[in-house]
Amino acid sequence: MNGRSPIGQTILITGANTGIGRATSEELGRRGARLYLACRSEAKTQPVIDAIRRENEGAHVVFLPLDLGDLDSVRRCAEQFLASGEPLHVLVNNAGLAGQRGATKQGFELAFGTNYLGHFLLTQLLLPRLRASAPARVVHVASDSHYECKNLDWESLARPTRTFMATKEYEISKLCNVLFGAECARRWKGHGVRSYSVDPGTVASDIWRKIPWPIRTVMKRKMISTQEGAHSSLHCATSADVADHDGRYYALSGHDRAPSELAQDPTLARLLWEKSEEWVRAWCDGQPGE
Ligand SMILES: NC(=O)c1ccc[n+]([C@@H]2O[C@H](COP(=O)([O-])OP(=O)(O)OC[C@H]3O[C@@H](n4cnc5c(N)ncnc54)[C@H](OP(=O)(O)O)[C@@H]3O)[C@@H](O)[C@H]2O)c1
Structure with missing residues (x-):
């Protein structure tokens, strides 16, 4: 795409049925992209597909089943997309959860496994x-919450959530997103695939669903809209301005900023990549490419 309009470009976005992912998809639909919405529930995604088709005659919008908390589902989602024969110009690894405790199907900490490891395999x-x-x-x-994470405890990633609010676990998962974004850029240099990580801002989306009402309602009044929250993803997916800034971290303002010191550590990023490869290999047939 290289900074051109997304007209006719194929874009796959995870977690597109609500929140920032929905706003991102709707705007990309307006700009003429061919969209693949990879989500857990077809019933929850259909209203988004209908809205995009209503607003944009002849829009190409396809649902892909994806549960990032199950590596087998991730593999099936990728296979289904690859079987379509479509090119892929932009992948937006958007889906995420916060404030939820547990483990993924393969036993990884819920936020780490869903927000990061599932996207790593995809x-x-x-x-x-x-x-x-x-x-x-x-x-x-x-997310800017990655700044709060001061170290990566590898053992904590392969067991269920320990903290009550799962805040620390969320911060870890977002640090991993930033480390992964930078490592992708280092490894893919010269192959024509660029990588960016973004902070959408503090957005009044469904991510706050575990916070009790009415606190949630009051909190959300001070937040930006999901349309505003989609801005940094759209910028990195489509803007010519970022074309030469592979591997950077973009804030809501549309400007890049330095991520945390830990997120800039190339040794840590390489280690995370290698461990992630080992983890996903243990569960999936075949070997993910580099
Ligand atoms: N909102 C904020 O203030 C904020 C700030 C910084 C970063 N972010 C990041 O922005 C991204 C989008 O979040 P949002 O605020 O738009 O939240 P949201 O409204 O809760 O949307 C999250 C999306 O992720 C999907 N998802 C969750 N678990 C999944 C799984 N196992 N497999 C596939 N999809 C799954 C959800 O699907 P279901 O509807 O099926 O659950 C939903 O579509 C996340 O990565 C989040 O960390 C948000």
Whole structure:
């Protein structure tokens, strides 16, 4: 895409049935992109598909089943997309959860497994198609909460959530998004696939669903809208301004900013990549490409 209009470009976005993902998809639909919405529930995604088709005659919008908390589902989602034969110009790794405790199907901490590891596998499986469709981009939706994470305890990633509010676990998952974004850029240099991580801002989306009403309602009044929250993803997915800034972290303002010191550590990013490869290999047949 390389900063051109997304007209006719194929874009796959995870977690598109609500929140920032829905706003991002609707705007990309307006700009003429061919969309693949990878979500857990077809029933919850259909209203988004209907809205995009209503607003944009002849829009190409397809539902893909994806549960990021199950690596088998991630693999099936990638296979289904690859079987379509479509090129892939932009992958937006948007889906995420917060404030929820537990473990993924394969036993990883819930936020880490869903927000990061599922996207790690999805990206690896789709990479050959991204490369074949170059110039292409991957946008990793991270968060400024990654600044709060001061160290990565590897053991905590492969067991259920320990903290009561799952805040620390969420921060870790978002640090991993930023580390992954930077490491993708280092590894893919020269292959025509660029990588960006973004902070959408503090957005009045469904991510706050576990916060009790009426506190949630009061909190959300001070937040930006999901349309505003989609701005940084859209910017990195489509703008010519970022084309030469592979691997950077973008804030809501549309400007890049330095991520945390830990997020800039290339040794940590390489280690996370290698461990992630080991983890996903243990559960999936075949070997993810680099
Ligand atoms: N809102 C904020 O203030 C804020 C700030 C910084 C970063 N972010 C990031 O922005 C991204 C989008 O969040 P949002 O605020 O738009 O939240 P949201 O309204 O809760 O939307 C999250 C999306 O992720 C999907 N999702 C959750 N678990 C999934 C799974 N196991 N498999 C597939 N999809 C799954 C949800 O699907 P279901 O509807 O099926 O649950 C939903 O579509 C997240 O990565 C979040 O960390 C948000």
